[in-house]
Amino acid sequence: MNRWAVAGVCLTLAEPGWGQAADEALAEAMERNPDRLLTLAEDVIAGYGGPEGLTAVGIADYIALERAAARAGAMRKLLALDLDNDGSVARAELAVAVRAESADGRGKLERQFKAADFDVSDTLDPAEIRAEGQLAALKALSDAEADVLVALMGLDANADGTLRVEEVQAAVLRFKEG
């Protein structure tokens, strides 16, 4: 079955206004590895679905929480260098941390600082620290992956607004039998 046929199946089940990008992302994910898509759906349904199944809100929550965790992790590393708690990391603050590091760690710290210092001001201001966090968030869960997750609701075969594992299993089976 080609991707357009899969997209067609999904579209007939989709809510109005369901995005074409999401539709295509789901079709592509199904083509690439249907079993992986099923595993992903099972995980999200188990973790974020209520007793009735997974809703669009549950999917949005999952995406936001995954990204926030990655963002916070990346920002925490940089904020650990903000010794005077003014929200920015000055070169002098970096130098203190560098002194306490091993040779390997020094190079890594320097590289991280340079990569994050977008305007080459020798200071990481709060906006630059947040931007680093956002990069990490998108690395952890890309827009393409988010599209696939959002598009999972297109597999809500009985259109009751909740997605169950059985509905995803049925869609994967239909695709494989294609």
Ligand SMILES: [Ca+2]
């Ligand atoms: Ca500071």
Ligand SMILES: [Ca+2]
């Ligand atoms: Ca800067």
